[in-house]
Amino acid sequence: MTSYLIFVLKRFGQFLLVVFLGVTITFFVTHLTPIDPVEESIGAITQMGQSDPNAIELMRKSLRELYGLEGSIWQQYLNFWLRLATGDLGPSLSAFPTPVSTIILRSLPWTIGLMTVSTLITFVLGNAIGALAGYYRKNMVLKGVSLVFIALLPIPYYILAFVLLIVFGYLWPVLPITGGYEMNANLDLSFALVLDILEHSILPALSLILVGAGSWLIGMRALVSNIITDDYVTFAELGGVPKNKILRSYIARNAMVPQFTGLAMSLGAIFNGTVITEIVFGYPGIGNLLIEAVHAGDYSLVLGLSALSIVGVAAAVFIIDVLSPLIDPRIKVE
């Protein structure tokens, strides 16, 4: 138990390092920006007819405080951390004065939902086909299915999503290709709404699954074909243990361990893919929000989204890391 605790603490240290590096990069990149968020909003407000110089000066002062641009760069840096910790990221520019955190929280469930569901399906599907293809090497059907997934693997998310959009949007319009639900849908929780949301998530999820499953498949297939030659598998085969049972409880269980580690390591890439896919399909998650924020020049929203993405992904990696020894009896606490 103590060894497990040490392991968790180490992983937690790694988590803190990722957050520290990510947030620091984010902060210093944005503070080299030629955009002055305060002047931007003052410009927006004066266009509405407010032009009393005293009032503008007062506004400038209060906005500087709002955006945490007071004091030297180190003070600002410390303040940025404090505000991140309290979840106060200042007001949004494009939707002034709504707080950035409110806007992000509105989009977050969509991204988390899409990412979780498609990652689960991708992981299970890829590993299942990979394990079968590794064990039954002669099976032509499995070979064919594997080949399709492997061929899709190198295609960039954007291109595949784009192709799906053309196929299901123009050539064979059966699925909704944009948004998270119908435009004029009644947003009270009902069976119809759930169906609607599911229907809108099919294409984004499908493009993520099609691109992602191949890498798990290749990894699992290689692992299984290596384990097959191990003595204990041969022994089980000679002992007449049913083939299915050998694959399930002798081979797959051992092969899953490195795959699980791989899942933690590739979460950043999976998040990238989710964000890109959301943009193509106009899915109302973090990806869309990020693009809108860039086009609107919404300084605090872009900053908040980048920082939050890094913290969120790091937290997810930490959770998976801490869970992985529970499947792996040979816990490595170096």
Added chain:
Amino acid sequence: MFTIIRDLSRHNMEFLCGLLLFAVIVGLVILSYFSPYGASDIYLLPPDMPPDGEYWLGTTSRGQDVFWQLTTGLRNTLYFGIGVAILSRIISLVVGLVAGYAGGAVDRVLMAINDSVMVIPQFPLLILFYFVLKDSMTWTTLIVIMALLGWSYDARLIRSVAIGLKSRPFTTQSVYSGMTMRKILVEEHLPYVLPIVFATTMNNMIWSIGMEITLSVLGFTDIETPTMGMMIYWANAHSALISGIWWWVAAPVAVIVILFLALFLLSMSMNEYNDPRSRLNRMGS
């Protein structure tokens, strides 16, 4: 090197297909130097012509020949990928070899940084960089940023090989004969990891070119330089698909798919070649 290529193309279908597809790409890139039109000249030709004998792949709504646009864009995209690959290989070689050889605290510190870089989601960060730099976001800057984000996975791989090399007798011998660490890494260990570096180069190019395309399509790079992503960006800006100018979009998408399949097949067959177990399987079957 040459014998490896000969062996691979003789025994390995995937490598041969990858090589052929890549030859198509290289051919198009060479053709781009003979382009009769300037890369960013517009309205030279009648717009929206479908593919025919005169304009092989049709013309765009901006009065450009799709075929020649395609070759130039492909060249820029490929050079971008190669630039990122070379820079990031240098970083991952240094980090991987040093961490593997030095071990101890050096290894731990380097790997902690390595793992952090590995899990940071790059896409939001790249968008942030564009947001900050706007017009001063040149291709050189983007290459450097991408290289700084894309070395960690391969550094880990190189490190694992380097750890194995450290315990080999020839390393001990080099140490006793008074070679410096730098000399051992460059002269003794580097040749062993080079085959792996070649395989990872392809994967790294797949990643960086994929990012370039995504960023360009969204208009988050320098929009004056034609690249594969930029072609799709302009096609989208002119609603090419809706107005039925499908060849403007189909051409870059097809070439992108060819390029990625080529890189992927090459990297897969190289990986297989590097792994003696699967090489034996292939010879045995």
